[in-house]
Amino acid sequence: MLTFIKMEFLKLKRSNIFLLSLMGAVLPPLLMFIAVFAFDEGSTFDMLFTNVNMYMSALFAIMLFSIMISYLFGREYNEHTLKTMLTIPISRGKFLASKYVMFLVWILILTVVTSLSALVFGFIAGLEGFTLKLFMDSFAQLLFANILLFLTFSPFVFLSLFITNMVPAMVGGAGLTLVNMLIYGQTWAPYVPWVCPYLIASGEIAEYATSPTVSYGIILVTFLIGLAISYIYFTKTDVAI
Amino acid sequence: MADYVIETKDLSKIYSKTKVVDSINMHVEKGKIYGLLGKNGAGKTTTMCMLLNLTYPSSGEVFLFGKDPKKYSKEIYPKIGSIIETPGFYENLTAYENLKIIAKLRGEYNPVNINSVLKMVNLDQEKSKKFKDFSLGMKQRLGIAAAIMHSPELLILDEPINGLDPFGIKEIRTLLKRLSHEFGITILISSHILSEIENIADVIGVMDEGILIEEFTRDELFRKLNKHVEFEVSDVDLAVNILKKLDLRDNSDFTFNIDGKICLYSHLEMRDKFNALFVKAGVDVKKVNLCEENLEEFFTRFVSNN
Numbered sequence: 001m002l003t004f005i006k007m008e009f010l011k012l013k014r015s016n017i018f019l020l021s022l023m024g025a026v027l028p029p030l031l032m033f034i035a036v037f038a039f040d041e042g043s044t045f046d047m048l049f050t051n052v053n054m055y056m057s058a059l060f061a062i063m064l065f066s067i068m069i070s071y072l073f074g075r076e077y078n079e080h081t082l083k084t085m086l087t088i089p090i091s092r093g094k095f096l097a098s099k100y101v102m103f104l105v106w107i108l109i110l111t112v113v114t115s116l117s118a119l120v121f122g123f124i125a126g127l128e129g130f131t132l133k134l135f136m137d138s139f140a141q142l143l144f145a146n147i148l149l150f151l152t153f154s155p156f157v158f159l160s161l162f163i164t165n166m167v168p169a170m171v172g173g174a175g176l177t178l179v180n181m182l183i184y185g186q187t188w189a190p191y192v193p194w195v196c197p198y199l200i201a202s203g204e205i206a207e208y209a210t211s212p213t214v215s216y217g218i219i220l221v222t223f224l225i226g227l228a229i230s231y232i233y234f235t236k237t238d239v240a241i
Numbered sequence: 242m243a244d245y246v247i248e249t250k251d252l253s254k255i256y257s258k259t260k261v262v263d264s265i266n267m268h269v270e271k272g273k274i275y276g277l278l279g280k281n282g283a284g285k286t287t288t289m290c291m292l293l294n295l296t297y298p299s300s301g302e303v304f305l306f307g308k309d310p311k312k313y314s315k316e317i318y319p320k321i322g323s324i325i326e327t328p329g330f331y332e333n334l335t336a337y338e339n340l341k342i343i344a345k346l347r348g349e350y351n352p353v354n355i356n357s358v359l360k361m362v363n364l365d366q367e368k369s370k371k372f373k374d375f376s377l378g379m380k381q382r383l384g385i386a387a388a389i390m391h392s393p394e395l396l397i398l399d400e401p402i403n404g405l406d407p408f409g410i411k412e413i414r415t416l417l418k419r420l421s422h423e424f425g426i427t428i429l430i431s432s433h434i435l436s437e438i439e440n441i442a443d444v445i446g447v448m449d450e451g452i453l454i455e456e457f458t459r460d461e462l463f464r465k466l467n468k469h470v471e472f473e474v475s476d477v478d479l480a481v482n483i484l485k486k487l488d489l490r491d492n493s494d495f496t497f498n499i500d501g502k503i504c505l506y507s508h509l510e511m512r513d514k515f516n517a518l519f520v521k522a523g524v525d526v527k528k529v530n531l532c533e534e535n536l537e538e539f540f541t542r543f544v545s546n547n
Contacts (some may be wrong), residue, residue: 007342014333014371080329084387087325088346089318111339236295241286241326 004098005105005113008072018073018106024064025110026117030056033121044129045122046142049138050202052118057145058184058198059177061110065153066173068106070160072099082239092235100157104150111146115139141201148197151219154226161234190215193222244271245307246395246427247292252301254287254451262287262348263303265453267446268428274421276442277431278540284451285431286326289399292429305395319347322393322539324401328384332373336364336383339372342386354390362386363412377404385413389420396420396428414441435536449544467534467542470505470512475525480546483518501527 012018032051036043076082085095119135160169180195189195190208196215199205205212247269254262262284277285284424292303294310303310310317312426328338337355344350362382367375371396375383381404388396396417402410418441420426432438438445439462446456457465474480481497484505489495505512512529519526534542536540 003345003348007345010342011331011334016333053518075331080327081330081331082329083293083295083325084329084343085346086295087321087323088343089294089314090346091314163536205451236297238290241290241295 001098001101004094005102008098008102008105013073017067020029021064021068021106021110022113024060025056025113028052028060029114029118029121031055032118033125036125036127043127045127045131045134046129048122048125048127049134049211050119052114053138053142053145054198056114057149058141058180058195058200061146061149062177062180062194063170064110065103065107065149066156066169066176067166069103069153069156070166070169072103072106072165073157073160074166074169077240080120080241083241086239093231094131096157096231096234100154103153103157104147107141107146107150111139111143115142145197145201148219151223152193152197152226154223154230156226158226158230158233161230169198191218193218246271246305247275247429248304248307249288249292250302250304251514252291252303253299254284254291254296255299261451262291262298263451265448265451267453268456269427270444272421272425273426274417274428274430274441274447276438277429277448278435278438278445278545279307279431279433279448281433282434283448284485285448286395286399287480289323289325289397289429289431289446292397293321293325294318295325300496319340319391320394321397322388322391322395323397323399324381324384325397325399326390327403328380328387330372330380330383330387333371335369335371335376336386340382340387340390344390347391349391358386358390361389361416378406378409381405382409385416392424396426396430397430398430400432401430402432402434410437430456439536445541447540454544462502462536465504465543466536466539468509469532470509470525471528471530472503472505472516472519473528474501474503474519475527476523479512479522480519480524483522483524484515487515497546504532 029052032048032055036048078084080083086092115135115138122130156169159172176194183189183192183195187208190199190210192215196205196219199208200212200215205215245268247267249265249267251264251266252262253260253264258360265288267288277288279285287296290300292305294314305317306320308317319503331342336359340355340358341350344355356365356368359368362385364379364386367379371382372380381401385401390397402413405413417428417430421428430441442459444456444458445462447454472480477497477499480503481491485491487506495503495505497503505515509531516526516529
């Protein structure tokens with residue numbers, strides 16, 4: 001699996017999408033940095049980290065992750081490389097698993113980039129109240145939210161296999177981001193798989209009447225359904241030439 | 242019994258009620274170059290995809306190296322190199338990097354081997370160029386490099402000369418012949434270009450509308466080509482009378498026109514005797530040509546008859 005992941009990284013060499021995703025990971029901290037001056041959006045590291053984590057995992061990550069997943073899978077069809085990979089031979093199950101792992105690794109990289117850039121922007125803005133514990137807690141919160149979010153993206157894997165073009169993923173990601181904005185704060189937010197990762201990670205779920213176990217269950221079921229349909233579809237369908 | 246590297250039994254593929262491959266029984270012998278000939282849409286690519294497990298058969302069986310590839314996929318597929326239609330590589334990577342990915346995933350990464358295979362397909366000067374900047378011919382050559390890099394025992398090549406210039410075609414043809422004759426690699430190559438198949442293949446399979454009409458060797462193919470003898474004479478009526486007296490029938494054994502041309506379709510081995518008879522009867526014979534049907538004419542006739 002290590003070789004697979006290394007090769008997935010090599011595939012991203014000189015890739016515009018990878019660079020754009022890194023820029024995307026820096027965007028929420030940059031916007032919050034601007035907001036500190038423009039809208040007086042708090043003057044502490046605590047506030048900056050809280051805002052960055054919320055905007056990243058509850059909104060921006062949805063869009064970003066849908067583009068990433070569509071690129072990871074879709075490019076193998078669009079660049080006609082899937083037939084090359086499968087005839088190496090690589091089993092379809094192993095291929096799918098390596099893509100899932102690569103998606104997770106990519107998310108981890110973006111999480112580190114977001115957290116570190118928030119830290120840098122915080123120092124540039126001269127914010128107060130920095131402690132290493134605060135930073136590590138914030139990083140752990142974002143990491144946890146993004147990992148939970150990763151699990152909810154398995155249905156997008158199926159969509160990327162079914163519609164290999166990146167446009168539907170981008171439209172779907174943008175649509176889901178809007179849905180998240182509308183649902184966030186509503187009583188039934190803990191039931192929506194793409195909202196509850198942030199609610200769980202930030203602890204906001206305690207403010208809702210729903211038990212966190214239900215939200216965990218919803219995330220797990222979403223993951224398993226997405227995983228099952230993507231696996232069945234990918235292993236049972238002919239490769240489009 | 243022949244040692245078949247590829248054997249199919251009633252292999253079929255149906256796409257939404259249309260049979261694109263219809264019960265084909267293909268036999269590819271070890272060490273031979275098998276040319277799969279057919280028009281676009283004849284079912285060649287689908288057949289090759291089924292052999293490579295990229296497309297699942299609707300019915301029938303495939304045997305590769307005498308074994309069921311479903312059961313022995315890990316043993317069988319590493320012994321195969323392939324190109325299906327346009328070679329697929331990562332556009333943002335160089336030729337070398339693309340081959341490195343394939344070699345690493347095969348567990349056989351060796352920089353010397355990659356450089357030598359790039360040299361073999363004349364891409365050694367372009368190894369640092371990104372794939373997206375490659376011409377169609379270069380892409381095709383890189384596809385061949387990827388297919389032969391791991392010294393396969395079987396090559397499955399779908400239209401590998403597409404996009405190559407005449408020099409490129411010649412190079413690839415020479416390379417494939419060398420791989421087959423020197424290294425004993427079995428090659429299944431498809432093309433809709435008759436002359437290409439004629440030039441390279443030891444055995445030819447003709448496909449049309451999903452059906453493998455027939456398989457024949459090169460020698461059998463040349464025996465199947467229609468031949469006729471063309472006489473150009475000074476007195477066509479007299480010459481025709483001579484042929485009729487020998488019980489040869491007009492429009493069946495021969496045809497003629499008023500310009501003095503007689504085409505003889507049967508008794509070709511007796512053309513010297515006919516010539517002598519014409520001359521003896523006072524007919525000047527200006528030309529005697531043995532004409533052979535070309536491959537294009539044969540293919541058209543063969544497909545329409547079947």
